[in-house]
Structure formats: structure tokens, C-alpha cells
Amino acid sequence: MTPFLKVGILSIQGDIEENSNAIKESFEVLEIEGTIIHIKDFHDLDEIDGLVIPGGESTVMGMLLFFQGVQTDLIKKKIQEGLPILGTCAGLIMLSNKAYDKTIGETKQSLLKVLDVTIERNAFGRQQESFESELDIPYLGERRFNGVFIRGPAITEIGNNVEIIAEYDKKIVAVRQNNILGTSFHPELANDNRFHTNLVKLMVEYNRSKKRT
Amino acid sequence: MAISLIPANRKMKGQKVSIEGDIKVVRGSILVKRGFAHMQKHGVIMDVTNVEQAQIAEEAGAVAVMVLDKLPYDVRKAGGVARTAGVKTIEEIMHAVSIPIMAKCRIGHYSEAKMLETCGVDMIDESEVLTPADEENHIWKWEFTTPFVNGAKDLGEALRRIEEGASMIRTKGEPGTGNVAEAVNHIRKMNKEIRVLKAAYLDNDYQEIIKLAREYMVSMEVAMEVGRLGRLPIVNFAAGGITTPADASFLMKLGCDGVFVGSGIFKSEDPSSRAKAVVLATTFYDNEKEVLEAQKMVDEKKSLVGLDTKNLDLRMQERGPSV
Numbered sequence: 001m002t003p004f005l006k007v008g009i010l011s012i013q014g015d016i017e018e019n020s021n022a023i024k025e026s027f028e029v030l031e032i033e034g035t036i037i038h039i040k041d042f043h044d045l046d047e048i049d050g051l052v053i054p055g056g057e058s059t060v061m062g063m064l065l066f067f068q069g070v071q072t073d074l075i076k077k078k079i080q081e082g083l084p085i086l087g088t089c090a091g092l093i094m095l096s097n098k099a100y101d102k103t104i105g106e107t108k109q110s111l112l113k114v115l116d117v118t119i120e121r122n123a124f125g126r127q128q129e130s131f132e133s134e135l136d137i138p139y140l141g142e143r144r145f146n147g148v149f150i151r152g153p154a155i156t157e158i159g160n161n162v163e164i165i166a167e168y169d170k171k172i173v174a175v176r177q178n179n180i181l182g183t184s185f186h187p188e189l190a191n192d193n194r195f196h197t198n199l200v201k202l203m204v205e206y207n208r209s210k211k212r213t
Numbered sequence: 214m215a216i217s218l219i220p221a222n223r224k225m226k227g228q229k230v231s232i233e234g235d236i237k238v239v240r241g242s243i244l245v246k247r248g249f250a251h252m253q254k255h256g257v258i259m260d261v262t263n264v265e266q267a268q269i270a271e272e273a274g275a276v277a278v279m280v281l282d283k284l285p286y287d288v289r290k291a292g293g294v295a296r297t298a299g300v301k302t303i304e305e306i307m308h309a310v311s312i313p314i315m316a317k318c319r320i321g322h323y324s325e326a327k328m329l330e331t332c333g334v335d336m337i338d339e340s341e342v343l344t345p346a347d348e349e350n351h352i353w354k355w356e357f358t359t360p361f362v363n364g365a366k367d368l369g370e371a372l373r374r375i376e377e378g379a380s381m382i383r384t385k386g387e388p389g390t391g392n393v394a395e396a397v398n399h400i401r402k403m404n405k406e407i408r409v410l411k412a413a414y415l416d417n418d419y420q421e422i423i424k425l426a427r428e429y430m431v432s433m434e435v436a437m438e439v440g441r442l443g444r445l446p447i448v449n450f451a452a453g454g455i456t457t458p459a460d461a462s463f464l465m466k467l468g469c470d471g472v473f474v475g476s477g478i479f480k481s482e483d484p485s486s487r488a489k490a491v492v493l494a495t496t497f498y499d500n501e502k503e504v505l506e507a508q509k510m511v512d513e514k515k516s517l518v519g520l521d522t523k524n525l526d527l528r529m530q531e532r533g534p535s536v
Contacts, residue, residue: 012496013255013276018215040497056252056276057312063274064496067489089252101311121311127335128358130245133238150248151313151335169233189215189248 003207005034005200008048012040012064014056014090018188022196023052029197032204041065042075049210050084050203051075052196053091055150055186058121061094062110072112079114082209084179084202086195092182093119093153115180116159123154123171123184135185137166137174140194147173147185154184179206216251217446218243219438220376227357227378241358243380249313249336249360250381250448253277253471257461257492258315258450260284260475262298266484267306273488277313277335279473280306285342285389286476286517289527295343297325303332315362320533321347330359336381338362342388342475345533354378364452366399366530368406369429371445373536376431382445384469385530386453389476391519393460395530396453400467403449407439414440430536444468453530456481456516458494458507465498482515 020036027034087095095115100106134144155172166174173184187195229240256276261267267278282298297318313335318325354361360380365371371382386396413421426436438446451464452473461472478488490510497503
């Protein structure tokens with residue numbers, strides 16, 4: 001029997017509804033029952049089977065999370081224990097160890113530091129340089145994936161246990177570290193939910209392992 | 214569909230297609246332009262006139278800054294012609310903060326907008342706060358790679374701007390007054406008109422939809438899309454007169470996707486705590502305790518005193534082409 005999933009979406013700022021639609025559509029594809037929980041602080045983490053950090057402005061999300069003095073240790077512990085998580089664009093930056101910007105150097109912003117990568121913010125330039133392009137992503141299957149990059153970051157350094165999922169123009173744009181998925185682009189805007197569907201599959205496994213222990 | 218791409222099939226000179234290696238890369242597509250606006254959702258965009266203000270805004274958690282020469286309140290006081298901000302100021306701000314930079318150009322002023330695009334701003338606001346440069350036409354925004362935001366008082370205006378290529382809408386409100394009443398009128402009017410279209414769509418009443426499209430002077434295609442979605446096909450922010458955290462929370466509750474704050478922050482006497490407070494109240498707009506906490510961060514004695522919107526010499530919302 002498939003479990004009833006509770007998927008958290010960090011709902012501080014950004015394209016929250018677009019991610020929530022992608023998750024709902026994934027439920028339908030996989031024929032799974034589930035619900036979305038909008039998380040603005042990290043109090044009710046015990047309930048959720050997975051988390052999505054949407055696109056938006058990473059400085060804003062960081063500032064609002066840490067300003068409230070929220071227990072970020074709690075979420076870090078959860079992720080290290082195997083909570084499946086997807087970070088897109090700003091979400092990827094939030095998960096990373098370190099972020100810097102070409103014009104202003106290492107940013108002072110607050111990060112969760114759970115994904116062992118270094119990020120260059122706005123690596124492809126300003127909005128005029130934002131683009132969409134078909135990417136080869138074997139992790140998702142043979143069909144190419146439409147990557148929508150909006151002032152997107154790139155991954156410049158990765159740790160040993162980080163697997164590269166996609167590259168564009170010799171820059172790393174998607175990675176996986178066990179239960180953590182991060183993308184420079186916006187799968188929630190692509191009209192193709194394979195990333196979210198894979199995340200939901202990880203959540204089903206996580207939910208089962210949670211019940212066993 | 215992740216985000217609405219209607220109206221489609223317009224001739225888009227601003228869309229740049231290139232083949233790099235063996236892959237096709239598209240810049241300035243409708244998805245990339247509207248996608249940018251979607252990233253601003255649930256955020257606060259703050260009007261700034263210099264680097265110092267831009268840094269205060271970024272630290273307070275603004276999702277983007279809007280650069281202009283004078284804040285709307287000062288535009289009213291100064292009179293004369295209000296034009297786009299100095300290029301030097303815009304460039305200085307672009308180098309000082311990492312969040313997106315938007316800038317205002319005059320309504321219909323194609324060259325001012327092209328100049329802002331070349332300068333590299335992330336979004337252009339074709340704004341009634343500046344003196345309109347064309348009384349007949351708005352800018353044909355499909356010719357730009359940079360996305361545009363436009364003001365609207367009602368659904369018809371919003372849809373006409375969308376047909377011209379706008380990627381984001383904001384209510385006009387009455388800028389620089391410190392009074393949210395007009396912004397509230399505008400969003401309520403839009404919501405009401407959307408409800409009518411949605412009802413016609415749900416009833417499959419095509420005749421009614423065509424009649425409404427004619428009334429709004431827009432295509433059937435875009436009227437159908439509003440009916441189907443039950444909202445504007447692009448992101449819709451509140452703007453014009455927002456001054457306190459409670460104002461921001463109120464407009465979010467009325468269904469806005471985020472807020473612009475103009476004179477409200479930097480014309481007050483407590484800009485940096487007020488900026489933070491408005492951001493908090495926007496994120497936690499439906500949590501009354503958090504809104505109260507945010508409101509505690511500002512001092513009403515330090516708010517922009519404001520102007521009565523009934524007896525204004527200049528009603529900015531009524532400027533520019535009527536169609």
C-alpha cells in the first residue's frame with residue numbers, strides 16, 4: 001500500500017504555487033495520495049516526508065529564516081537523517097555550503113549548509129541573459145529536459161559525495177547528494193515534472209523507512 | 214501548464230534564439246520573462262534613489278529594488294517633468310547589491326526603455342509616476358528582451374498591457390500619497406471583474422465572454438484565459454500608497470502576489486526598521502500575531518503623513534493613453 005505523503009514547501013518567498021502544482025501533478029502520475037504543507041518556519045518538521053525550497057531570492061529567504069531565530073539545526077539534522085529535499089535556483093543556494101557573486105564577492109547571506117557545493121550566484125548574468133535550453137539529463141531518462149534559467153546560479157565546486165546530474169556550457173547546473181537534489185534552473189516552470197516526480201519517489205522510500213524504525 | 218503563456222503567437226522581436234554547440238538557447242522568451250516575475254512573488258519591491266537606500270532595502274529583505282530619480286512624493290512636490298533616473302545612479306546600484314534592479318521609464322518612451330535595457334536592468338517599469346511621453350501609445354513591449362511591469366486600475370487596463378507584452382502587472386493606486394485607498398479600489402475592482410469572467414467561462418457562455426472582451430478592448434484569447442484561471446495570467450502586485458506593515462498584509466489578503474513600496478519607506482523617519490517590518494508583514498500576511506509584531510517595529514509618528522487622495526492637484530493614475 002502506498003503511504004499518504006505530506007510534502008512541505010518552504011513558503012517564505014518565491015514561486016511557491018508553481019512548485020506545489022508540480023508536486024500535485026506528480027502525485028497524480030504516481031497515483032499517490034498526499035497533501036502539501038506550506039512551511040514558514042521549522043516547527044512542524046516531524047510530520048513531513050520531504051521538502052521543496054522554491055525559486056525566488058535567496059537573500060530574502062535566508063534573512064527571514066534566520067531573523068526569526070528559527071532552529072535551523074533542526075532542519076539540518078532532518079536532512080542529514082535522510083529527509084528528501086529539492087532546492088531550485090534560490091533553493092539550491094539556500095542548501096549550499098558557500099555562495100559568492102562576481103560583483104560583490106562572497107555574500108554575507110545565511111545558508112543552511114547541508115549540500116557540499118560552492119555556488120556562484122547569477123553565474124549566467126542578469127535577466128537579459130536568462131534563457132531556456134534543452135538539457136541532457138540521464139538521471140531523468142532519455143528525453144531532454146527544458147531548463148529554464150532565471151538569473152540562475154552555477155555550481156563551481158563539489159564535494160566527494162556529490163553526483164553531477166546536469167551540465168550546461170561546462171558549468172554544473174544540477175547535483176544530487178543522496179537525499180538532496182539541487183538545480184540551477186526551474187523544473188517547476190518547465191511543464192515537465194520529472195524532477196518533482198523523482199523527489200516524490202524518494203519521499204515514498206523515506207516514509208517507509210521512517211515507519212520501520 | 215506551469216505558468217500561463219497566453220496570449221501566445223505574437224511577433225516577438227525581443228526573443229533571441231541562438232544555437233550554441235548543438236543546442237538551441239532562447240533568451241527573452243515569454244516563459245523566461247514571465248518566469249522572472251514569478252520569482253518576485255510574496256516579496257516586497259522597494260523604490261530607491263541611491264546606493265545607500267538600495268543597501269538598506271537589500272538588508273531588510275527586499276526582493277528587488279526599483280530605481281528612480283525622485284520618490285513619488287517628491288515628484289509631486291517638485292512638479293515639472295519627471296524622467297527616468299540617472300544612468301550613473303542605476304549603474305552604481307547595480308554594482309552595490311546582488312538582488313534584481315528595476316527602473317522606471319516614461320509611458321510610451323521607447324528610447325528611454327531601450328536605454329534601460331542596454332544598461333542591463335532586470336525589469337523595466339513603464340510608469341505613470343513619471344510624466345507620460347506619448348498620449349496615444351504605450352510601449353510595444355514584445356520588442357524587448359527585458360521584461361516589463363505596468364500599472365493598471367482595472368481588469369481591462371491590465372489585459373491591454375498584457376497584450377502589449379507586459380510580464381507583470383501592479384495596481385496603480387495613487388503613488389506618493391501614503392494612502393492605500395486607491396490601491397485597494399483597484400485590486401477590488403479587478404477581483405470583481407475577474408469573478409464575472411470566470412462565471413461566464415464556467416457556464417460556457419461564449420457570447421458573454423466575447424461581449425466582455427469587447428468591453429475591455431482585448432482579444433477573446435486573453436479573456437478566455439482569465440476565465441479559465443480565475444486570475445490574471447501573469448503576476449499581479451499591489452502598489453501605490455503602501456506605508457505600514459498592516460497595509461502590506463491587507464493587500465496580500467486581497468489576493469495580490471506581492472507589494473511595491475514607494476515613498477512609504479524612504480519618506481518615513483524610520484526607513485530601515487520599517488523596510489524590515491513591511492517584508493515580515495508581507496511574508497506572514499495571514500498570521501495576525503506576526504503582523505502585529507511587524508507593526509510594533511514601526512512608529513506611527515514617523516510614518517509619511519500622506520495626502521488626501523480626493524483633493525490632489527495631480528492624479529497620477531489617470532495619466533497616459535486611455536486605451
